[in-house]
Amino acid sequence: IGEKKSVCPILEADWDDLWDQFDERRYLNAKKWRVGDDPYKLHAFNQRESERISSNRAIPDTRHLRCTLLMYCRDLPPTSIIITFHNEARSTLLRTIRSVLNRTPMNLIKEIILVDDFSNDPGDCEELIKLPKVKCLRNDQRQGLVRSRIRGADVAQGTTLTFLDSHCEVNRDWLQPLLHRVKEDYTRVVCPVIDIINLDTFSYIESATELRGGFDWSLHFQWEQLSPEQKAQRLDPSEPIRTPIIAGGLFVMDKSWFNFLGKYDMDMDIWGGENFEMSFRVWMCGGSLEIVPCSRVGHVFRKKHPYVFPDGNANTYIKNTKRTAEVWMDEYKQYFYAARPFALERPFGDIESRLDLRRKLRCQSFKWYLENVYPELRVPKDSSIQKGTIRQRQKCLESQRRKNQEVSNLKLRPCVKIKGEDAKSQIWAFTYTQQIIQEELCLSVITFFPGAPVVLVLCKNGDDKQQWTKTGSRIEHMASHLCLDTDLFGDGTENDREVVVNPCESSLMSQHWDMESH
Structure with missing residues (x-):
């Protein structure tokens, strides 16, 4: 990486000729919003507006000017891009894939692996294999995000894994800075800055750059501003930002490091809490988490989940976060229970294999995590319930x-x-x-x-x-x-x-x- 004059040029992808094999209009029309229906009912975003927008639309380049002067050589490792989904709107799923193909150098895409988590219509995934680089795996029953991602990672042929949600749009030169950071240090787990795709209008909105992931003791993720001291230390706006936790939807990770660290907790259900477990494990077991400002990816943020949790949304989230607390938070888990008293009586399954993994990896304590990674998280004086x-x-x-x-x-x-x-x-x-x-x-x-x-x-x-x-x-x-x-x-x-x-x-x-x- 360096100034534009000193490195090799980027390789732009051009897929136009390959799209001729795919009948986009037929694919979208089969599941199109119908006049008179509530456009928010199925997907908790405006399906009507999403379908009015081309899968091939242009979006603003939201990077800092400094990022546009940086270029990356062709010896970056090709990555397997893994996208899991369950009953995703066809328009957003297709736009996610097309944005990847349009804005990623061809040599950096090993494959795009779609994992269909038992959607009602198998055609949502199966018809997309006509697209360049796209493969389709379909679960024969609902497995949830964690087990679906593991399935995709297990068959991936790339040396790095890139996880994306199914309602995203990647921005210009999004992948190169992420792969570059992982190539420099395979223990890094790196994320883009996540821009906002408005759920009502589908307009693409630039997010603030100087944010990182944080949380409270109830294990609710929240974005937080860098402190004045942290901002003062960042002399270069393209410099990566260390983050205590990642949002979990979009990140790049070396495949061998992913496997060595224990992938995901397979006993977590559907969705929720897996980003905490992953983040604690990466930091405490020898890795690091970064947000890379020169990588931007838009994401549709919804106000509620459109799909059904078999055991209920709240019950599933509490089970997953309780597993995280019991395995990784040591004596500090008392503050989790003080913030979530009703979690005390909830079942959370067998965690012995995850405790064995922690011992095997010789991971640091949660006290170390608080002192070295997230000293800003205040420890409550009272943990009584x-x-x-x-x-x-x-x-x-x-x-x-x-x-x-x-x-x-x-x-x-x-x-x-x-x-x-x-x-x-x-x-x-x-x-x-x-x-x-x-x-x-x-x-x-x-x-x-x-x-x-x-x-x-x-x-x-x-x-x-x-x-x-x-x-x-x-x-x-x-x-x-x-x-x-x-x-x-x-x-x-x-x-x-x-x-x-x-x-x-x-x-x-x-x-x-x-x-x-x-």
Whole structure:
């Protein structure tokens, strides 16, 4: 790598003649959105808009100018590009593949391996083998992301593995800087900067460069800004950024290093948490993680999953992250459970083989990881777990959860004395983050005004609508300084009480709450 004048020219790919064998219109029309249907229903993005856009569209080059002056020689290793999918929209899947073929030097693509994770229509994958370099593997039952990626990696012939999601668009010269970093050091796992493809309009939007992956103790991934000190140290905007964790959807890794480190945890289900397990393992067992600013790939970020989790989205994520905590987080797993109290009783399968792998690889401790990789992650002072019913005389706070509802209501109902399924909707936990949670959902308010309803929504750390404190028998909403209360509504009977927030008054029995341990 060097200045443009000092290195060999890039080899541009030209696939136009090879596309003649593939009937793109017939492929797309077979699963086309129909007028009158909800364009978001099947894929949780605007299918209608995606189909209006050409699979061969131009996108803006979002790299820093410095990156455009860098060139890469032809002796970079060809890579196997692995794309797994389940019931992906044909328009986005095809655009992903075509962007790879259009914007990647031909000599750097060993193969494009599609792993169809038992989609409803086998033709989604099988018809694409007419495209250059494309191979198709189809699972005979639903396996999930982890096992599907392992299947693709096992048959890959390239010396490096490039994992992509099935709703991406790679940008100009995206692959060369990634392969270059891995060629320099095979223990590096490298990622592009992930630009945004808008789920409504499918416009391609540049993302900020100076970001890295981070997380909280509940093991929720989040993008975070580099600190002023870290920014000051980056004199060259093309310089890679060390990251404590990767998003997990898009990265390049040496195949032999992938195998040596134990691939993925095969007992993780469907999707979620595998990026934590991979990231901890890479750092703690001798490797490193980087984001390479000169590589840009667009990705459609959805607000929800369009596909079904056999055991439910939340249950699957908790199982996967619990396996990660039990194998890799040592004594610090107590903070994971303090943030996710309901994970304590969840089954997570046998982890002995992963513990054996960790011992065999002689990996560092999680304490080492915190001190050397992610010192910015604050260790909580309190890891106690307070869990039980929130009681008002003979009634208990109960969630009225309905399947597929994003917001759930709350009611006061007679307390269920017998433990079991019937009692779950009345069990709550106070966490050290000052949230009141039930499974993955948190008590929140609609507005900060008196009389505002209290509802149950997806937990989000740092959201001031979700933070509470218990003072004596009152539960106070921290941002509004209003107290948890009940108001009569409907027919005005005692059994018809709505849960709200109101100005705090110690004399009101409707604001007196007791926490009884479960």
